[in-house]
Amino acid sequence: xQILSHKERTYYLEKYQIDDFFSFDVSPFLEVCQFEKGEWIxxxxxxxxxxxxxxxxxxxxxxxHKNGKVSLIEYLKAPLFMGExxxxxxxxxxxxxxxxxxxxxxxxxxxNCKEKLLADARFLRKLCVFLGEKAANMTAKYxxxxxxxxxxxxxxxxxxxxEQGIYKEKHTEICEYLxxxxxxxxxxxxxxxxxxxxVKQKNGYxxxxxxxxxxxxxxxS
Amino acid sequence: xQILSHKERTYYLEKYQIDDFFSFDVSPFLEVCQFEKGEWIxxxxxxxxxxxxxxxxxxxxxxxHKNGKVSLIEYLKAPLFMGExxxxxxxxxxxxxxxxxxxxxxxxxxxNCKEKLLADARFLRKLCVFLGEKAANMTAKYxxxxxxxxxxxxxxxxxxxxEQGIYKEKHTEICEYLxxxxxxxxxxxxxxxxxxxxVKQKNGYxxxxxxxxxxxxxxxS
DNA sequence: ACAATAATGTGAGAAATCTCATATTTTTAA
DNA sequence: TTAAAAATATGAGATTTCTCACATTATTGT
Numbered sequence: 382x383q384i385l386s387h388k389e390r391t392y393y394l395e396k397y398q399i400d401d402f403f404s405f406d407v408s409p410f411l412e413v414c415q416f417e418k419g420e421w422i423x424x425x426x427x428x429x430x431x432x433x434x435x436x437x438x439x440x441x442x443x444x445x446h447k448n449g450k451v452s453l454i455e456y457l458k459a460p461l462f463m464g465e466x467x468x469x470x471x472x473x474x475x476x477x478x479x480x481x482x483x484x485x486x487x488x489x490x491x492x493n494c495k496e497k498l499l500a501d502a503r504f505l506r507k508l509c510v511f512l513g514e515k516a517a518n519m520t521a522k523y524x525x526x527x528x529x530x531x532x533x534x535x536x537x538x539x540x541x542x543x544e545q546g547i548y549k550e551k552h553t554e555i556c557e558y559l560x561x562x563x564x565x566x567x568x569x570x571x572x573x574x575x576x577x578x579x580v581k582q583k584n585g586y587x588x589x590x591x592x593x594x595x596x597x598x599x600x601x602s
Numbered sequence: 603x604q605i606l607s608h609k610e611r612t613y614y615l616e617k618y619q620i621d622d623f624f625s626f627d628v629s630p631f632l633e634v635c636q637f638e639k640g641e642w643i644x645x646x647x648x649x650x651x652x653x654x655x656x657x658x659x660x661x662x663x664x665x666x667h668k669n670g671k672v673s674l675i676e677y678l679k680a681p682l683f684m685g686e687x688x689x690x691x692x693x694x695x696x697x698x699x700x701x702x703x704x705x706x707x708x709x710x711x712x713x714n715c716k717e718k719l720l721a722d723a724r725f726l727r728k729l730c731v732f733l734g735e736k737a738a739n740m741t742a743k744y745x746x747x748x749x750x751x752x753x754x755x756x757x758x759x760x761x762x763x764x765e766q767g768i769y770k771e772k773h774t775e776i777c778e779y780l781x782x783x784x785x786x787x788x789x790x791x792x793x794x795x796x797x798x799x800x801v802k803q804k805n806g807y808x809x810x811x812x813x814x815x816x817x818x819x820x821x822x823s
Numbered sequence: 824a825c826a827a828t829a830a831t832g833t834g835a836g837a838a839a840t841c842t843c844a845t846a847t848t849t850t851t852a853a
Numbered sequence: 854t855t856a857a858a859a860a861t862a863t864g865a866g867a868t869t870t871c872t873c874a875c876a877t878t879a880t881t882g883t
Contacts, residue, residue: 444745452745469734476741505726512733513690519740520697524665524673526747527781530839530871553860560748565840567862599668751841751869774830786870788832 382420385413385485393485397436397460404503410494416484422463425477432491432498433463438484441554443477453557455518459484462511468495531561531569536597539579539588549585603641606634606706614706618657618681625724631715637705643684646698653712653719654684659705662775664698674778676739680705683732689716752782752790757818760800760809770806 385393390413394400399407416422416438423429425445440457454476457463463478468491491498498504525534538559539548556566570586573579578593579586588594606614611634615621620628637643637659644650646666661678675697678684684699689712712719719725746755759780760769777787791807794800799814800807809815 444741446745446749448749450749452748454741454745466734466738469731470738472735472738499727499730500723502721502723502726505723505730506720508730509720509726509733510690512730512737513687516733516737516740517687517691517693519737519744520665520675523740523744523747524667524675526744527673528667528669528671532839551860552862561839562841563861564842564863568840571863753869772830773832782869783871784831785833785872789870792832 382422383415385415389413393436393487399434399487402434402504402507403498404501405497407489407494410489410491412488414486414488416480416486418480418483420480420484422478422480422484422486423476426475428473428475429464429467430490430492431464432468432489434487434489435459435461435463436485436487438486439481440478440484441481443479445477451557452560453554456481456558462508465508465512468498526560531559531565532572533597534559535566535569536573536578536594539586540594540598543588546588546591547585548579548588603643604636605709606636610634614657614708620655620708623655623725623728624719625722626718628710628715631710631712633709635707635709637701637707639701639704641701641705643699643701643705643707644697647696649694649696650685650688651711651713652685653689653710655708655710656680656682656684657706657708659707660702661705662700662702664700666698672778673781674775677702677779683729686729686733689719747781752780752786753793754818755780756787756790757794757799757815760807761815761819764809767809767812768806769800769809 393413399411422433422440425443435457437459439459440463442454442457443451444454445451457478463486466472489498538555542548542550552563552566552570556563559566570579570581573594574581574586576590576593578588578590578597580589581587614634620632634657643654643661646664656678658680660680661684663675663678664672665675666672678699684707687693710719759776763769763771773784773787773791777784780787791800791802794815795802795807797811797814799809799811799818801810802808
């Protein structure tokens with residue numbers, strides 16, 4: 382992690398109109414920083430005292446279970462808050478966040494401005510909207526996972542993540558994201574190929590039956 | 603649903619110090635109402651324009667999937683907000699909420715005070731804390747469901763819901779809550795009996811091996 | 824009080840998903 | 854550049870979970 386120079390800082394603060402987020406002057410509490418690709422922003426099990434606002438970049442939110450299984454909970458895409466749960470509640474939430482691309486973040490050490498933040502309607506409103514969406518999204522994911530087998534969830538995910546009709550995510554990552562074993566993910570992909578929905582090629586799985594895929598995916602609300 | 607008289611209204615507003623929730627006078631926008639047991643507060647597929655704050659009571663949050671499956675997402679216990687997602691985001695969230703006991707709610711028709719609410723730091727802060735917890739809880743449930751078979755999740759649920767060492771929830775409800783079939787729930791309960799963890803009696807399943815149950819449950823973080 | 828409805832209980836077979844073992848290929852780091 | 858690490862791939866057998874069919878109790882409304 383690297384703290385950006387005054388010049389860059391000003392650039393980003395203006396580009397994303399950070400002033401509009403707060404009704405008081407946060408600049409004394411604030412840095413703009415950059416994480417490299419693959420760097421951990423939060424590590425599981427630590428208490429952060431920093432609130433981040435990701436302005437540019439992508440990351441992954443992880444949790445490790447007592448039985449050793451790892452869940453990739455969510456793909457995070459700017460703009461978003463990180464560490465906001467810890468600001469609000471005393472609980473140690475302590476999930477891991479790892480960047481996927483170089484990432485630019487606003488970083489606010491909350492120690493000295495927690496009370497100001499929690500009394501600022503402009504900030505709180507933004508946070509509420511963010512948290513409301515997050516809660517709604519997690520609820521949707523939770524219930525969909527309960528109600529549909531991998532066949533449907535994977536179809537929906539392929540639709541979402543394919544580019545130019547080609548699906549080429551890393552299996553090791555996606556099985557953690559979809560909450561199934563590596564083996565089973567491969568089985569269902571093979572099944573899609575058998576059904577003539579996908580064709581496996583060097584550069585990824587090509588979607589050849591768009592409609593068939595959509596049929597499997599659309600079951601999900 | 604029944605709107606309470608002035609006298610009752612005043613009683614509840616004082617009991618739960620509702621004035622402290624807002625920095626402006628909400629009383630023009632507010633009613634105190636009571637739902638009967640089993641009544642629906644929200645129905646799936648409708649747009650509510652009312653924000654509720656449940657002061658007393660319990661309810662269940664439901665969603666119905668396109669494939670006909672029903673998920674009991676959460677048990678709701680006072681105090682909590684309902685309809686807050688709709689206040690914040692334009693999205694139609696539209697889940698169903700059904701009371702389990704008679705329930706007393708603050709009811710705020712948001713049409714005329716939405717802007718006031720969303721500019722009130724005191725209210726927003728409460729809402730943020732609530733939403734933060736909700737998001738954290740859903741995330742935890744989501745990942746646990748991915749990482750553990752029913753054996754572990756049911757053990758944890760029995761610990762949580764048993765009273766005086768007796769588990770007596772309705773199977774039909776719990777299988778919707780745990781996201782498994784009725785059949786499978788019965789299988790695993792039978793298995794717990796075989797293992798000598800539970801003993802089935804007229805009035806419910808008696809926990810006889812507290813430690814064995816804890817062992818199965820404690821796997822979950 | 825009694826018919827309708829909801830909840831409980833069980834068997835059998837099938838589908839979804841997991842674990843483990845093992846081999847090959849690709850990527851990464853010293 | 855090369856050895857180590859990570860990712861891909863596949864088989865075999867075991868577990869978990871599902872669907873469906875059907876029988877037996879409660880519960881509930883009138």
